Amino acid sequence: MRKPKASGGIFCHSGFVIPSGFVIRISSFPHMHELSIASGLVEKLLQFTDENPEKKIVEVHLAVGELSHIEEEQLRFCYEAITAETPLAGSALEIEKIDAIVVCPHCSYRGRPKYWDGALSGIPIATLECPNCSNATEATDGEECAIKSIRFTEANSVAK
Amino acid sequence: MITLEAQPDEIYDIELEHSLLEANAKLAKENRTVLDQHGITAIDFMGAIGSGKTTLITKMVERLKDRLGVAVFNGDATTSNDADAIAKQNVPVVQIATINGCHLDANLVGKGLRKIELENLKMIFIENIGNLICPAEFPLGSKARVVVVSVTEGPWMVRKHPHMFLGAEIVVINKIDLAQAMDVSVDQLKNDVHKLKPDIKVIATSTKTGAGLNEFEKALLAVSHGK
Numbered sequence: 001m002r003k004p005k006a007s008g009g010i011f012c013h014s015g016f017v018i019p020s021g022f023v024i025r026i027s028s029f030p031h032m033h034e035l036s037i038a039s040g041l042v043e044k045l046l047q048f049t050d051e052n053p054e055k056k057i058v059e060v061h062l063a064v065g066e067l068s069h070i071e072e073e074q075l076r077f078c079y080e081a082i083t084a085e086t087p088l089a090g091s092a093l094e095i096e097k098i099d100a101i102v103v104c105p106h107c108s109y110r111g112r113p114k115y116w117d118g119a120l121s122g123i124p125i126a127t128l129e130c131p132n133c134s135n136a137t138e139a140t141d142g143e144e145c146a147i148k149s150i151r152f153t154e155a156n157s158v159a160k
Numbered sequence: 161m162i163t164l165e166a167q168p169d170e171i172y173d174i175e176l177e178h179s180l181l182e183a184n185a186k187l188a189k190e191n192r193t194v195l196d197q198h199g200i201t202a203i204d205f206m207g208a209i210g211s212g213k214t215t216l217i218t219k220m221v222e223r224l225k226d227r228l229g230v231a232v233f234n235g236d237a238t239t240s241n242d243a244d245a246i247a248k249q250n251v252p253v254v255q256i257a258t259i260n261g262c263h264l265d266a267n268l269v270g271k272g273l274r275k276i277e278l279e280n281l282k283m284i285f286i287e288n289i290g291n292l293i294c295p296a297e298f299p300l301g302s303k304a305r306v307v308v309v310s311v312t313e314g315p316w317m318v319r320k321h322p323h324m325f326l327g328a329e330i331v332v333i334n335k336i337d338l339a340q341a342m343d344v345s346v347d348q349l350k351n352d353v354h355k356l357k358p359d360i361k362v363i364a365t366s367t368k369t370g371a372g373l374n375e376f377e378k379a380l381l382a383v384s385h386g387k
Contacts, residue, residue, distance in 0.1 A: 023243045023253045033297050040180045069297045069323050119319040128326055128357045136359035147178040153171050
């Protein structure tokens with residue numbers, strides 16, 4: 001560990017001085033962002049199964065916005081990986097894509113965004129340029145990632 | 161509100177409106193409240209590995225630290241090289257090691273805020289993990305987000321990572337001293353950014369020649385003054 005430098009310094013809430021130029025380190029567990037999202041999802045679902053041990057979740061409906069950064073395949077992969085050894089194992093993930101909607105504070109346009117065709121050879125890119133007056137719009141829909149509903153069976157009603 | 165609906169084969173559905181981004185968004189808001197109470201402006205720097213985030217932050221710290229209290233939160237997957245480099249400026253540095261994680265989140269930044277004394281600070285630069293995809297989904301509580309791209313990343317950086325720019329307020333096109341050697345047009349990169357988001361501020365810089373650094377400093381101070 002490096003020695004704190006003499007000049008400057010800030011007080012830590014626990015009472016001792018952290019000198020300027022001295023590095024405080026904080027660590028976290030590994031995750032990619034779909035894994036973070038899937039973990040949040042599974043945590044919420046396990047809370048449900050914990051509270052309702054007689055119910056078995058068979059299907060989960062998600063709404064994922066077009067403007068969100070969430071890659072469907074990666075999310076599925078993470079979901080399957082995390083749920084493998086849990087009561088959620090084998091449950092299906094239904095992902096509904098939510099279209100982007102933008103509003104323009106300049107001309108009051110409200111609707112689908114302007115797409116940039118041919119930016120790359122892949123799919124068109126949604127932009128925040130107003131399709132009507134070319135000023136900057138703001139997105140009102142399409143950034144979300146939410147659980148819409150879950151489908152379950154009563155454990156004692158499941159055949160076999 | 162929960163609605164139970166029986167299905168013919170005894171399968172039930174529950175409406176469960178639950179945002180998976182909300183937990184982070186809520187913590188980001190809490191961070192922002194703490195920052196606002198102390199009159200601190202936090203600015204989140206995002207960009208690829210090697211785009212020049214650390215050097216740019218170091219240059220801004222050099223310019224600002226004698227005039228106002230500056231601290232730096234440095235997100236890095238494993239190493240402390242960047243944090244150590246900035247610490248040489250003799251300002252408080254919090255290194256947030258995500259251990260191979262690809263983004264900072266509001267919880268980690270909140271932990272950092274609780275570790276340091278906020279009284280005399282006016283500005284906190286948060287250097288996100290070098291990644292142009294994941295950090296966009298996780299607001300941290302900053303007042304503005306800066307995306308740093310450099311000409312050495314090639315001509316298509318903006319088009320390949322559009323989401324990152326949609327949520328940012330300032331874009332820095334860095335290493336413009338190398339534009340000719342790289343055969344990359346700074347103007348085209350600027351146009352690409354404006355095509356995605358017409359009102360975004362774009363500043364072309366070189367930390368080597370100093371080009372654009374005055375303008376960038378002004379832009380950061382303008383954020384701090386709420387302009």
